[in-house]
Amino acid sequence: MNAESHDSRQFHVSAAERELRLRFIGFTETDAQLLHELEPVVKPHAERIVDAFYANVALHPVLLDIIERAGSTVERLKAKQRTYLLEMFGGDYGESYFARRLGIGVVHNRIGLGPQWFLGSYAGYTRMIVPLISRRYRWRPFKAERAIEAFNKIISLDSQLVIDTYVHGVTSELSGALSDYTAFVERVAAGQLDSRVALPANKELARLGLRLNEMTTSLSEMASRTGNASHRLTSMVTGLLDAVGVQSSGASQQAAAINETTSTLEEIRAISRQTQEKAETLGVTAERTRAEGERGAEIVDKTVHDMELVRAQVGDIAEKILALSEQTHQIGEITGTVNSLAQQLKMLSLNASIEAAKAGEAGKGFAVVAAEVKELAEQSQQATIQVNAILQDIRRATDKAVMATEEGSKGVDRGTQMVQMVGDAMQSLMEAIREAALSSQQIVAAVRQEGIGIDQIATAMREINNATRQAVDSTQQTKQSAEQLGALSSEMLDSVRIYRLES
Template structure:
């Protein structure tokens, strides 16, 4: 059976439409002729390959075995072989048929359709192109080894043929001469005819190698075309999916993008407003920080004043305590004065009693004086009677008595005047004493009230001193708190500045986002523009097709 009819006929062939495949890659008669001309493949090459058919057939088993031994030595290649519906032995049989087909075909359209089918089968097995083309390197090693032996044998045969022709002209002597050994003539290198024979044999062998390389190159081109066609179809399907997806995306995204665009504008506006508010807040916080600094200074002054007040309160407390002590001493002195006043009052009372006694005595003395005076008058009268007009002893006694009575009356009047004056002075003394006593009582009451007030003042001063101390302590604490608050406000001011800057950044970012959304909207619209998509992928597809 023709190897081209047998190799590559596996279970995957039902998935390959060869006619459509060659149409996709543009592999018509004109294209095939152009490719042959491009690599220099002609009828002479076909004839040479036909001559190589026995060699390839004879070595097909060993080449197939060596080929798969090398292929299965690699894990990735072994995995690909495992995906084939054929077993390894069946694959080796296919490989042997392919080797023979290289030298037995007509190299027409049917030949290249078979090559396209083989390339497509390998692509269906997901064999990477690097593996497929790389295996031709193994072919080169295996085939050129056989061709090398063939060329060497051709050279040997040519030398033997030339030597046989030279037997009639001198036998071995002629061969030795051709090789430049012996002889009478001196020559440089091989004999010209001998060298030409060797060169022709080598050239003939190399032309066989070149013919084989050219047909393998044409096979590689077709196989690569099938891969490129598969890639192009995948790319076209991807483009179609992308176009469908782009249309779906445009349909699905238009509404949200519009809403997001509006929301971004709102966010940008609000972020700008936040930035303005934050800037205002930062200014206000700076003002508060300045006011707190002033409050802190005022609190420090209050703390200093509280300290002074505390010292003054302590001094007042000491003075109040001293006042209480002095008031106690005053009360004691007032008590002594009151006692003395009482004694003066008692003495005045006693003086008044004595004055009354004097009055009584004066009344008696006055009565005596009156009777004495009467007695003197009577005596004088009696003396006159007894003596007449003369002055007798009784007259003298009467004069003396009358003088004594007059003097006594004068003294009594003087005593009465003195007693009256004493009484008046005693009354004034008594009144003054009563007034002094009353004033002492009032003073004592006032002193007692003062003592009570001083005690109250002392207690209040003590409480005030304690309260002022608490106030001083609280003021110090408040000063520290105000200072910390001022520091905190400074930090808040710094933070507000940073927030303002961040808000400005957010506003700018929102504006950029709005612009980006507009660009996204435009880009999404472009995704569904068939002309743009065609222009985007036309170049790569054409390159792949080429």
């Protein structure tokens, strides 16, 4: 702090305060007169007293250092010290005296000369001046005592003023430093981190100010780092939110696709089940058709066998036609048998037609054969009717009977051939039916395997769907955390923006 600010620390003592202090030490007009009477006694010795005073100062390097740092010299100070000494015996102890004494105290306080040194100088003055007073009034001991008492009173008054000046200086210095530090702290609290406090002359206060400046520098660096970290954190959170948004959108789309795929799989599984049911029904039908086909083949074989019997019987008729009249009864029985066979063949052909109709396209050929068999059965029946008629007229038309027998034999041959053809057709149909049954079984097995595979895929898709839902939930939680982190970053930036950092 400059000299002007130090000089402003000098305080004024009012007239009432001066009167109170003088009365407190018992200083009267008589004391003032006694001191003034001593001026001629002290003045001749003033140079010697001042020289002795500074000779003692020279013994203490710390005092010489204070004088040098104050920009003064011992010779210059001797003149001022002589004036100061003689003013103690000037006789005027009013306002101007107080002001000069307080001013000296301010200067001493400003250059760092503590009261211990200034008060110590009074002991030197007392040691050298009291003997002068004693010699002056050696024949008047009472007055000498009164003069020495007056000298001690003015020494006491000067000591009070020095102490008051020092205390007021220290208090003012502390008050000024406190005011400066308070204003500085308020500026820092307002965000002016580029502000610095001026360091006072007092070492302890300067050390405190230095620590305050260092603390503010550290706070400025911390705020700067916090701001930079907040900016980086904001950028990172923005990138994280963008990534989370993309991930959330992708996960939602994936979840929608998985749901659609799962629905499609459910439809496919339902269709597969229907297909399996139809395939199983087809297998049952094919198996039943195969069984019926085998039965039809057996019937055809039996029919062929019966036709062979008919052919043998017709042969017998041809051989025995001459004895027809004698064997009319047997022929009647045979024609009855033939008629019965024709009826059975007709029924077989009817059953074959029904089975052919059930076989669909594969049974069309068999239906034709069945129709032929039916026709042959009807012809056989008609033949038996004719045979019966012939039996009635056998005696009248033997020749005609022989011819009819021959025609019957030929019809039997044709019927046998037709039945053989039906048998061949039935064998082919049986092979087709067996293959169809085998294929239907394979279809059933394949559809079952397909259903198992679809079930496995559906299960896997459900697991994927659950995992996707968890991923979507996790993404939402991550987004919420990122938003909270972004809000925290914004709060950090807002808290840093109030500070004005160093450029």
